[in-house]
Amino acid sequence: MSDLNLKHIGINYPAVWILTKREVIAFWRDKARIISSFAQAILFLLVFGYSLGQNTFPPGFNYKAYLASGIGALTILFTGIFGGMGLMRDKMFGFMKELIVAPVSRQTLMIGRTLGIAIQTVIQVLIILTLGIAFGFLGYNPDLFLRILIIIPIALAASMGIVGIGLIIGTKIRNFQSFGLIQTFIVMPMFWLSGTILPITNDSILYPIYQYNPFSYCVDLFRSVLIGINNFDIWLDILVMSAFAIGLILLGAISFNKMDVS
Amino acid sequence: MEENIIEVENLTKIYENGNVLAVDNIDLHIKQGEIFALLGPNGAGKTTTISMLATLLSNTAGQAIVNGYDIKKHPDKVRKSIGIVFQEPSLDGDMKGIENLEIHAILYGMPKKIRNAKIKEVLKLVDLEDKAEIFVRNYSGGMKRRLEIARGLLHEPKILFLDEPTLGLDPQTRRKIWEKIKELNKGESKITILITTHYMEEADELADRICIMDHGKIIALDTSKNLKKQLSGDVIDIEFDKIEDTSLLPSLISQLKEIPGIKHISLGDSKNNQEEIPLNLPKNIPNIDPNVIKARMQEMMQDPKKLLMAWKNFPMSQQMFQDAPLEMKKKIANMFNDDLIKDIPENIREVIINIKNGVFEDDNSREISKISISCEHGGKQLPLIMQNIDQKKIIIKNIYMHQPTLEDVFLHYVGTKIREETSDRTKDIKKRIQMRQLTR
Ligand SMILES: Nc1ncnc2c1ncn2[C@@H]1O[C@H](COP(=O)(O)OP(=O)(O)OP(=O)(O)O)[C@@H](O)[C@H]1O
Ligand SMILES: [Mg+2]
Numbered sequence: 001m002s003d004l005n006l007k008h009i010g011i012n013y014p015a016v017w018i019l020t021k022r023e024v025i026a027f028w029r030d031k032a033r034i035i036s037s038f039a040q041a042i043l044f045l046l047v048f049g050y051s052l053g054q055n056t057f058p059p060g061f062n063y064k065a066y067l068a069s070g071i072g073a074l075t076i077l078f079t080g081i082f083g084g085m086g087l088m089r090d091k092m093f094g095f096m097k098e099l100i101v102a103p104v105s106r107q108t109l110m111i112g113r114t115l116g117i118a119i120q121t122v123i124q125v126l127i128i129l130t131l132g133i134a135f136g137f138l139g140y141n142p143d144l145f146l147r148i149l150i151i152i153p154i155a156l157a158a159s160m161g162i163v164g165i166g167l168i169i170g171t172k173i174r175n176f177q178s179f180g181l182i183q184t185f186i187v188m189p190m191f192w193l194s195g196t197i198l199p200i201t202n203d204s205i206l207y208p209i210y211q212y213n214p215f216s217y218c219v220d221l222f223r224s225v226l227i228g229i230n231n232f233d234i235w236l237d238i239l240v241m242s243a244f245a246i247g248l249i250l251l252g253a254i255s256f257n258k259m260d261v262s
Numbered sequence: 263m264e265e266n267i268i269e270v271e272n273l274t275k276i277y278e279n280g281n282v283l284a285v286d287n288i289d290l291h292i293k294q295g296e297i298f299a300l301l302g303p304n305g306a307g308k309t310t311t312i313s314m315l316a317t318l319l320s321n322t323a324g325q326a327i328v329n330g331y332d333i334k335k336h337p338d339k340v341r342k343s344i345g346i347v348f349q350e351p352s353l354d355g356d357m358k359g360i361e362n363l364e365i366h367a368i369l370y371g372m373p374k375k376i377r378n379a380k381i382k383e384v385l386k387l388v389d390l391e392d393k394a395e396i397f398v399r400n401y402s403g404g405m406k407r408r409l410e411i412a413r414g415l416l417h418e419p420k421i422l423f424l425d426e427p428t429l430g431l432d433p434q435t436r437r438k439i440w441e442k443i444k445e446l447n448k449g450e451s452k453i454t455i456l457i458t459t460h461y462m463e464e465a466d467e468l469a470d471r472i473c474i475m476d477h478g479k480i481i482a483l484d485t486s487k488n489l490k491k492q493l494s495g496d497v498i499d500i501e502f503d504k505i506e507d508t509s510l511l512p513s514l515i516s517q518l519k520e521i522p523g524i525k526h527i528s529l530g531d532s533k534n535n536q537e538e539i540p541l542n543l544p545k546n547i548p549n550i551d552p553n554v555i556k557a558r559m560q561e562m563m564q565d566p567k568k569l570l571m572a573w574k575n576f577p578m579s580q581q582m583f584q585d586a587p588l589e590m591k592k593k594i595a596n597m598f599n600d601d602l603i604k605d606i607p608e609n610i611r612e613v614i615i616n617i618k619n620g621v622f623e624d625d626n627s628r629e630i631s632k633i634s635i636s637c638e639h640g641g642k643q644l645p646l647i648m649q650n651i652d653q654k655k656i657i658i659k660n661i662y663m664h665q666p667t668l669e670d671v672f673l674h675y676v677g678t679k680i681r682e683e684t685s686d687r688t689k690d691i692k693k694r695i696q697m698r699q700l701t702r
Binding site: 009012014015017018019022025026029030090092093094095096097098099100101102103104174175176177 | 316317318338339341342346348350351352353354355356357361364365366368369370371413599600601604
């Protein structure tokens with residue numbers, strides 16, 4: 001129903017703030033979602049952490065730390081994509097019309113939403129890392145605290161890119177039926193083929209896919225900051241992740257600008 | 263001299279995707295402080311017109327000035343000058359009532375100081391002060407509508423667009439909302455209101471001027487009084503008993519038209535009685551008080567989930583749906599969103615999806631058992647009319663003669679069109695379906 005966009009009026013910061021707040025409040029109120037996301041993280045930590053014995057891995061490889069950091073990074077993927085797709089809810093229930101007819105630009109609407117989801121992501125990452133520490137998977141080094149602090153901006157940046165994917169999908173699809181498709185064909189492959197839970201070694205036939213999965217670099221950066229294990233050069237990680245985040249957020253913006261609400 | 267707050271010239275909208283000419287070169291001049299009603303059947307182009315004026319939709323041609331701003335050049339200024347209540351719900355159900363208003367206030371750049379006071383004020387206006395802290399998903403339909411009106415008024419717009427504000431509400435709630443609308447239009451800060459509706463009483467009750475639209479064009483525009491004056495004389499509504507031979511009616515009508523003094527005959531029900539749910543009860547229900555069933559139906563018409571339950575558990579109710587008049591089917595179809603549609607039993611789902619896509623047969627042609635005749639002097643023409651009907655051996659159930667109402671005016675303009683262009687209209691619909699299939 002809408003094909004007009006107020007491009008020229010720029011970004012309205014109070015509006016960004018209230019939209020961010022809306023996302024965060026909605027997250028906080030959706031207790032079922034919070035609980036299931038943590039239960040899933042705990043399940044992964046326990047199942048993978050205890051099903052593979054230390055002998056499975058080469059000596060000196062700390063799999064439990066590898067796993068805990070991977071699951072931290074995984075939160076970025078899940079929260080980001082499904083958070084971004086959440087805009088479909090607003091489309092379905094009509095609230096998107098209220099947003100679209102307001103005297104603010106679409107960039108404002110998009111930035112508010114993206115920031116809100118990025119903040120949700122960071123909160124969850126922090127809680128899951130705390131769980132990892134509580135389980136004893138991440139060790140008890142005093143410098144871990146500092147490392148977690150550095151993780152925050154990384155999680156924010158990676159989250160932006162992932163939310164971009166969610167927004168692109170959310171503006172295109174029209175109903176919840178497509179959720180399963182997205183889950184199977186986008187989220188799961190990105191998850192399993194990024195070395196979040198199981199390392200993908202360079203003699204594996206999956207390695208090329210791993211290498212071309214941009215999310216692998218987010219996970220790698222995340223892990224190298226947190227526990228010092230890395231597959232790629234850290235600068236390559238930073239480069240790929242930034243390009244990925246910027247590229248997708250721009251694509252997300254374009255798709256949001258073109259969004260037709262009816 | 264009174265200022266025009268909305269000036270529309272040659273406004274046109276063609277939907278490229280469906281190749282539909284939704285608004286066809288219309289001119290409107292709406293005065294400051296006026297309540298202006300757009301009245302028209304489904305698909306007339308009312309929502310499209312409002313969407314263009316609200317800068318939600320680009321216009322294909324023509325121009326419009328809203329509160330002194332051109333919709334193309336200053337859409338942001340236009341947006342700040344207007345409040346809008348959409349035809350479909352547009353609230354965030356996961357937020358409280360008051361939070362919906364807060365978000366709106368900030369989006370519209372209201373300074374913090376006046377924000378809270380203004381929110382209180384509009385909540386009070388729509389009697390929702392004590393419901394402000396409740397989640398909107400728990401509001402009733404009427405409360406949601408009132409909250410939307412409050413929200414539309416929050417930033418003190420000069421103009422309020424109301425797109426079918428009372429659609430699907432019960433008569434009391436409807437009346438309450440009318441009172442609120444009238445209240446807004448009183449006093450020195452008279453707000454201009456553009457309201458769309460297909461309820462005649464609504465337009466008659468509220469509007470200073472009424473614009474009848476059909477097929478994207480303006481067909482008539484005047485005060486309710488003047489519109490009725492155009493149909494001077496009397497209106498005779500005749501209700502027939504079931505007519506077995508369907509060819510009788512058209513030939514009767516052409517005969518009646520020959521009678522001197524008869525100006526116009528339209529088919530169908532001029533008493534557009536929306537408040538009562540029409541229902542065809544199956545004949546073989548044992549020992550159930552029809553009133554009980556009616557009450558249950560009333561309840562179900564408020565809640566799609568209850569309807570779904572009924573369809574699942576009582577096959578009889580599926581049959582009742584199939585037999586229901588189109589008007590009611592449409593009402594039911596409107597209650598289901600994409601999410602709920604998949605739960606509907608298959609044979610019904612198809613009907614509902616078709617209705618939602620605008621594909622349905624007008625059951626007018628099948629079930630018409632009423633005609634409405636406007637004539638110069640009812641007393642003079644009535645005997646001749648009776649004579650004609652008698653010759654055809656059609657049995658009359660009811661005759662009712664009265665002064666023209668707004669409904670008659672509407673039928674006069676819209677009803678004739680539908681009848682005279684029947685073949686065109688079906689073609690039209692077919693074309694649209696083809697277009698849809700192509701664009702998919
Ligand atoms: N997004 C769209 N794409 C293509 N055609 C559309 C679109 N929206 C509306 N139309 C068509 O434009 C015409 C006018 O529709 P509009 O919604 O303005 O009617 P309306 O008078 O508001 O009807 P109603 O009383 O049912 O709300 C209809 O034929 C409709 O099918
Ligand atoms: Mg409409």
